[in-house]
Amino acid sequence: MEISSFPFPYLQDDECSHFLGLFQDMDSSPSTFGLEGFNSNDNNTNQKKRPRKDDEGGGGGGGGTEVLGAVNGNNKAAFGDILATLLLLDEEAKQQQEQWDFEFIKEKSLLEANHKKKVKTMDGYYNQMQDHYSAAGETDGSRSKRARKTAVAAVVSAVASGADTTGLAAPVPTADIASGSGSGPSHRRLWVKERTTDWWDRVSRPDFPEDEFRREFRMSKSTFNLICEELDTTVTKKNTMLRDAIPAPKRVGVCVWRLATGAPLRHVSERFGLGISTCHKLVIEVCRAIYDVLMPKYLLWPSDSEINSTKAKFESVHKIPNVVGSIYTTHIPIIAPKVHVAAYFNKRHTERNQKTSYSITVQGVVNADGIFTDVCIGNPGSLTDDQILEKSSLSRQRAARGMLRDSWIVGNSGFPLTDYLLVPYTRQNLTWTQHAFNESIGEIQGIATAAFERLKGRWACLQKRTEVKLQDLPYVLGACCVLHNICEMRKEEMLPELKFEVFDDVAVPENNIRSASAVNTRDHISHNLLHRGLAGTRTL
Known part of the structure; x- marks a missing residue:
């Protein structure tokens, strides 16, 4: 039997020797492959028919041997085809497994590369945010220090000028100037946005010119103060642990200035040092208070x-x-x-x-x-x-x-x-x-x-x-x-x-x-x- 009649391109030498030994065993002992019954039946048949053939002249003894050889040859060819098919399937499975392993390794490497890239990007973003907050904190600290130094210098100069005129000098409360209050911390909380209130502080002073006040609010200071007194109990809010309430004159000022000028809310926010939403809320609240409290008194039949x-x-x-x-x-x-x-x-x-x-x-x-x-x-x-x-x-x-x-x-x-x-x-x-x-x-x-x-x-x-x-x-x-x-x-x-x-x-x-x-x-x-x-x- 020739092994070369079955194409096995990937078989090794030891595997070929194994199959050669297997086919040799098949030639020597066909009964091990399940042919015992087939051979026994043929022998019995031959034994029964042999006397008849002998009687006929002894010419049929060589025919049984030829039939047995043909059957053995056909069985060997069938088993060879089966083994060749199994080897081909096994080789295809190996190739498919190798392809899957290659694709898995490729996807894994791609995911790892993307993950490393994202981690690197996030690290850079967090570093930038940390640098930004650090710079902002340093700026706020330097600004507050400059403001405190300016306030201290102004108070000292005022006290010095007062001492020159009166001969008496009061002690400077440096602790209050530095911290903003005698007992509280010196820094603002982060949730409060620092806005300037210079314009309102200047307008609300008693020495502010009457003509400029009338131009801004369309009324005199006395009329404005009258309205504030009428609405004081209605618009005044209580202080909380987080922040102080906005004073009633400032609330009324936001509303009156907004009605008088028709300016956008962002301009009102810049003038009074308040948030835009806070200004809008104050305008509506004070208008409701005027409608409910002052209308029955100043607009009636x-x-x-x-x-x-x-x-x-x-x-x-x-x-x-x-x-x-x-x-x-x-x-x-x-x-x-x-x-x-x-x-x-x-x-x-x-x-x-x-x-x-x-x-x-x-x-x-x-x-x-x-x-x-x-x-x-x-x-x-x-x-x-x-x-x-x-x-x-x-x-x-x-x-x-x-x-x-x-x-x-x-x-x-x-x-x-x-x-x-x-x-x-x-x-x-x-x-x-x-x-x-x-x-x-x-x-x-x-x-x-x-x-x-x-x-x-x-x-x-x-x-x-x-x-x-x-x-x-x-x-x-x-x-x-x-x-x-x-x-x-x-x-x-x-x-x-x-x-x-x-x-x-x-x-x-x-x-x-x-x-x-x-x-x-x-x-x-x-x-x-x-x-x-x-x-x-x-x-x-």
Whole structure:
């Protein structure tokens, strides 16, 4: 049997010798490979058939040997094929295992390289952060040392100058200067960001110039101190173990300066040395306090004696009797709200400015001195003047309860003529009498217009779009109206450069006459103005 007939390219010499010995054993003892039964059957058959063949002449003895040799040859060939297949499968398994081992080692080396790279990067980042914090700590330490040295030098010089003039020198509390307090540590906590408060410290000093204070806060120091005293119990907070509370004057100052200048919150933060979110929170809190505490005291409907005094003032100047106030509606621009956008869309301002505008309204009644006696705040900008009036407490409460009987509130042509609301003639081709009446009504209406001009000029936050939320905006607008009344009552002068001109489109309502008796009364008033010489000569 030739081994070379089976291609084994990877077999070694010892393996070939092993297989040669195996096949030799197969040749010598076929019974060991399970051929015993096959040979025994052939022998029995031959033994049974041999006598017959012998009887026939003894010519069949060589045939049995040939058959046995052929069977043994076929079995050896089959076993050779099986062994060759097993060797091939074993070789393929070895090659596949070697491939897997190679890929595993490659992936492992790649992962280790990436891990080392990340570790190196993180180590570098942490080293940079450590260096940064170390440098920041050294800078803060040197800055605090310089500040303490400067403070000590200033105190020493002040004491020395005082000693020269008085001959007495008080001991310098160096421990307090160095540490900021007699018992506390000298360093700030890391969670407190150090901000400068130089501007507020300078403004809050008693020797700060009055003109500059009025330019910054739109009021005098005495008026500002009055507001602080009124709100002290409401806005004052308690100190905690972590930090001291912001004083009430500083809280009020943040709110008033923000309303007066309309500056962004980041500028307010820089001026007062507070965080941006803290400034926004203080503005809303103080506006709510003004709305809740000061509005019932400084913005209220006049008493009977005050109403009689107001009627006398209007009649003495404008010759129209029983006038208790003048009404006007203005729009405050806002950013497009997230809900009910169409309700706040201002079509008239959009057409005039050629820019999409959204607004919220403020409708107010002022007396002869330009002081608000009633305000309606928060209606959407898409409503007209008469629609806002119908929703206001002036119409639903005071007029419905008869509080405006025998009294007039003067409005422009955007309001309807009612039993308590007096408006000018709006038709074409007016008579001399009607023209004189319209001029007198226009003068009274000018008082309300001028009051709103001072309101927007004094509080610049009302001149541009505000980022205050809609639910907080009525408190801000109400606070501006209250502060306006306080300034007007205390005769606070308004700087000329703060003058602001309001311009709100007036839409004549479809049903502008809603009372027949009011028509007759208006005609009677206009007749008296001209024919009794009350209108003067301005219509000629």
